[in-house]
Amino acid sequence: MSDHNEIDSVSGVETTGHSWDGIKELNNPLPRWWLWTFYACIAFAAVYSIVYPAWPGFTSASKGIWNWSSRVDIRHELDAAEQAKAEQFAEIKSHDINAILADEKLRGFAVAAGSSIFKVHCATCHGSGAQGSAGFPNLNDNAWLWGGKPDQILHTITHGIRDTSDPDTHSSQMPNFGKDAILKPDEISAVANFVRQISKQDADPKLAAVGAGVFKDNCSACHGDTGDGKIEFGAPKLNDAIWAYSGDLAAIERQINNPRHGMMPAWGKKLGEISVKDVAVYVHSLGGGE
Amino acid sequence: MLQSMFIHWVAVNRVTVHTIIEKQPVEAVNTGAKAKGAVLYSARTKIYPKRVQGQFRRLKWVIMVVTLAIYYVTPWLRWDRGPYAPNQAVLIDIAHRRFYFFFIEIWPQEFFYIAGLLVMAGVGLFLVTSVVGRAWCGYSCPQTVWTDLFIAVEQYFEGDRNARIKLEAAPWSLRKVTLRLLKHASWVLIAIATGGAWIFYFADAPTLLTSFLTGQAPLVAYATVGVLTATTYVFGGLMREQVCIYMCPWPRIQAAMLDEDSLVVTYNDWRGEPRSHGSKKAAAQRIASGDCVDCNACVAVCPTGIDIRNGQQMECITCALCIDACDNIMDRLEKPRGLISYSTLRDYNHNMALAKDANGAIIPNRIRNASGVFVDAVKHFDWHVFLRPRTLLYVSLWSSIGIAMLYFLVTRDRLRLDVQHDRNPIAVKLSDGSIRNGYTVKLLNMVQEPRAIILSLQGLPGATMTIAELKDTSGRSTVIEVEPDKLRALHVFISQPPQMLRTGQTPFTISVNDPQSFEADHYNAQFEVPGISQ
Numbered sequence: 001m002s003d004h005n006e007i008d009s010v011s012g013v014e015t016t017g018h019s020w021d022g023i024k025e026l027n028n029p030l031p032r033w034w035l036w037t038f039y040a041c042i043a044f045a046a047v048y049s050i051v052y053p054a055w056p057g058f059t060s061a062s063k064g065i066w067n068w069s070s071r072v073d074i075r076h077e078l079d080a081a082e083q084a085k086a087e088q089f090a091e092i093k094s095h096d097i098n099a100i101l102a103d104e105k106l107r108g109f110a111v112a113a114g115s116s117i118f119k120v121h122c123a124t125c126h127g128s129g130a131q132g133s134a135g136f137p138n139l140n141d142n143a144w145l146w147g148g149k150p151d152q153i154l155h156t157i158t159h160g161i162r163d164t165s166d167p168d169t170h171s172s173q174m175p176n177f178g179k180d181a182i183l184k185p186d187e188i189s190a191v192a193n194f195v196r197q198i199s200k201q202d203a204d205p206k207l208a209a210v211g212a213g214v215f216k217d218n219c220s221a222c223h224g225d226t227g228d229g230k231i232e233f234g235a236p237k238l239n240d241a242i243w244a245y246s247g248d249l250a251a252i253e254r255q256i257n258n259p260r261h262g263m264m265p266a267w268g269k270k271l272g273e274i275s276v277k278d279v280a281v282y283v284h285s286l287g288g289g290e
Numbered sequence: 291m292l293q294s295m296f297i298h299w300v301a302v303n304r305v306t307v308h309t310i311i312e313k314q315p316v317e318a319v320n321t322g323a324k325a326k327g328a329v330l331y332s333a334r335t336k337i338y339p340k341r342v343q344g345q346f347r348r349l350k351w352v353i354m355v356v357t358l359a360i361y362y363v364t365p366w367l368r369w370d371r372g373p374y375a376p377n378q379a380v381l382i383d384i385a386h387r388r389f390y391f392f393f394i395e396i397w398p399q400e401f402f403y404i405a406g407l408l409v410m411a412g413v414g415l416f417l418v419t420s421v422v423g424r425a426w427c428g429y430s431c432p433q434t435v436w437t438d439l440f441i442a443v444e445q446y447f448e449g450d451r452n453a454r455i456k457l458e459a460a461p462w463s464l465r466k467v468t469l470r471l472l473k474h475a476s477w478v479l480i481a482i483a484t485g486g487a488w489i490f491y492f493a494d495a496p497t498l499l500t501s502f503l504t505g506q507a508p509l510v511a512y513a514t515v516g517v518l519t520a521t522t523y524v525f526g527g528l529m530r531e532q533v534c535i536y537m538c539p540w541p542r543i544q545a546a547m548l549d550e551d552s553l554v555v556t557y558n559d560w561r562g563e564p565r566s567h568g569s570k571k572a573a574a575q576r577i578a579s580g581d582c583v584d585c586n587a588c589v590a591v592c593p594t595g596i597d598i599r600n601g602q603q604m605e606c607i608t609c610a611l612c613i614d615a616c617d618n619i620m621d622r623l624e625k626p627r628g629l630i631s632y633s634t635l636r637d638y639n640h641n642m643a644l645a646k647d648a649n650g651a652i653i654p655n656r657i658r659n660a661s662g663v664f665v666d667a668v669k670h671f672d673w674h675v676f677l678r679p680r681t682l683l684y685v686s687l688w689s690s691i692g693i694a695m696l697y698f699l700v701t702r703d704r705l706r707l708d709v710q711h712d713r714n715p716i717a718v719k720l721s722d723g724s725i726r727n728g729y730t731v732k733l734l735n736m737v738q739e740p741r742a743i744i745l746s747l748q749g750l751p752g753a754t755m756t757i758a759e760l761k762d763t764s765g766r767s768t769v770i771e772v773e774p775d776k777l778r779a780l781h782v783f784i785s786q787p788p789q790m791l792r793t794g795q796t797p798f799t800i801s802v803n804d805p806q807s808f809e810a811d812h813y814n815a816q817f818e819v820p821g822i823s824q
Binding site: 107128130140200 | 712719783788
């Protein structure tokens with residue numbers, strides 16, 4: 001280490017006394033702008049620590065004289081966002097679903113709102129694009145078990161299907177034709193071939209001819225004489241290309257033998273009137289709405 | 291060395307006996323004695339540029355007036371665009387994402403025109419720099435223009451260089467306080483006007499002015515004016531050349547773009563050296579001297595406080611005021627102008643080689659004949675230096691970008707169609723076995739009047755479309771009303787009956803056309819039919 005007050009001969013500046021491998025550090029003054037910025041930062045920090053929460057304690061920190069908190073800020077922002085949408089929500093609430101669909105602006109708002117609600121509550125079963133899967137109907141198409149008119153969709157979502165907690169829920173049951181021995185196995189096979197035939201799929205014509213009679217006696221009460229289905233009972237249309245489970249012969253036989261029944265919760269109480277309307281408008285907008 | 295200075299004294303310097311050129315007591319801030327004393331750390335040396343008259347000073351006044359006028363006046367120009375668009379000639383409407391420039395309207399997706407202009411500005415800068423060096427810095431950079439304006443104000447109140455130095459040194463008095471107050475108040479007013487003009491490019495100027503003055507303008511307007519006022523005042527009034535030397539990256543970039551044939555402000559040592567301190571004295575001592583009388587006029591007028599006679603320096607913004615100062619001196623001495631001039635490094639090197647003897651000393655009579663006229667071998671400015679491969683390349687690049695942009699601008703579509711195929715689900719089977727695909731179709735009506743656009747399908751036999759937002763539309767063609775200068779997004783469902791279906795992707799076309807103007811656009815879409823059978 002060199003002398004503290006050594007003067008560097010080249011620059012005429014005092015050294016700090018620090019020396020590394022013979023290289024000495026000059027004691028030049030700090031740039032003035034830097035120094036003043038530094039002082040300003042210290043002053044800012046002092047004021048900041050009084051105004052805002054800063055000093056740590058054992059269980060919490062000092063509150064600061066402005067009583068600021070990020071949670072309160074978030075609360076205000078959320079309230080403001082709610083407030084901004086309040087007008088539209090009020091209109092959704094006061095309008096009938098058909099009126100909402102007729103108003104392009106209101107419809108757009110409800111579709112956007114319904115889309116995000118759908119992704120949270122409905123996508124689990126119906127898929128994120130409402131494309132459905134075996135047993136969970138595709139909501140994009142134009143086949144509806146309980147009706148595709150706006151009011152019908154709204155009713156289905158509000159009260160659910162086979163949800164016993166809601167007195168207005170849709171309810172129906174297809175008998176276990178095979179399991180409870182209502183039909184014999186060959187009758188089931190025949191009627192399954194008939195269903196294949198009316199849905200324009202390959203079928204054994206002889207069995208189908210037999211099956212036509214079985215169908216008339218056992219199935220037409222709910223599914224209609226020509227297999228058009230009945231939305232009063234949630235009985236699917238059988239003469240079309242859409243199948244809740246599958247349209248192949250074995251699957252049809254299995255369904256007749258021991259039917260499976262879909263169930264959907266009643267969303268009315270869970271989501272509230274406005275959200276349910278939003279979802280109904282969204283589902284109606286997917287392209288299959290009547 | 292000294293020997294060589296004594297060889298023949300010829301009447302090279304025909305100085306009128308009565309011409310006395312005072313030596314200005316000034317030193318270059320970057321190379322003077324004080325700067326040399328403390329190489330590692332030195333405080334800023336204040337610069338008091340002296341007033342000067344001449345052709346370059348006049349040119350700078352003209353450029354200042356023109357550029358400032360463009361900046362302050364532009365937002366107030368009106369341009370009628372009909373009832374559906376603002377009538378401000380130049381407007382950057384950020385809220386509505388539009389940029390208006392007289393008859394041109396730019397949508398966000400057409401931003402490449404702005405990018406093209408920036409590329410042109412870049413190439414233009416290369417061109418200008420390769421031809422005339424840092425002309426941008428010297429004449430048209432806002433920092434230069436506003437600093438010039440602020441120095442002019444300072445001069446108006448406090449007087450020229452010597453008066454300003456005296457005032458600075460004088461103790462505080464009523465006069466000093468008054469002058470300083472007037473100067474700073476004027477600076478602040480200019481700064482407010484500068485910051486104030488900026489915001490009018492972003493909103494309707496007359497409306498904004500009223501709301502600004504009555505305290506109704508948005509906070510961002512006041513904040514912008516505040517920040518720009520502060521930067522104008524600090525940069526133009528207080529920091530001046532410090533911005534150019536320490537803050538700006540431009541000098542480094544621009545200097546790298548110079549070559550041997552670029553015109554730069556040059557002190558011509560070959561005719562200036564050796565300097566005489568008063569030609570009478572030189573003549574009396576029988577010293578052969580050059581044209582430079584070492585009067586320091588070039589240093590005194592320099593806004594960055596340097597001595598151009600030390601050669602090209604990073605600090606030099608090539609404002610050419612030293613040329614004016616020196617030319618005035620040369621006129622008084624009745625010598626040809628151009629001791630300091632715009633010249634190329636190539637010419638300078640040639641003339642230097644000519645002027646130097648075997649020992650490397652500059653001999654004045656090597657470049658002049660007996661009657662004091664430059665010998666023919668001396669190279670002077672020649673405009674052919676503008677025509678060289680580099681500049682021609684820049685010009686052709688610059689103009690081809692310009693012509694291409696102009697072509698695209700003139701032929702661009704004002705009716706556009708964007709289509710996005712639904713991804714989830716990609717296809718839907720309908721009850722009758724048809725397959726339906728969904729598309730988000732965006733119709734862009736980019737003119738200032740409402741239009742009825744025909745949306746139609748080509749290809750895809752048997753297919754029909756329905757539009758979710760519109761009732762009772764089913765077919766292969768439909769009329770859609772689009773508001774002026776708006777985009778209309780529609781969800782279009784296209785379905786094809788079962789007997790027409792082809793598994794996989796089938797190309798078809800969605801097109802729009804305006805039967806009034808015959809404008810049209812189309813999108814080559816794909817119709818997707820999944821391969822799974824039931």
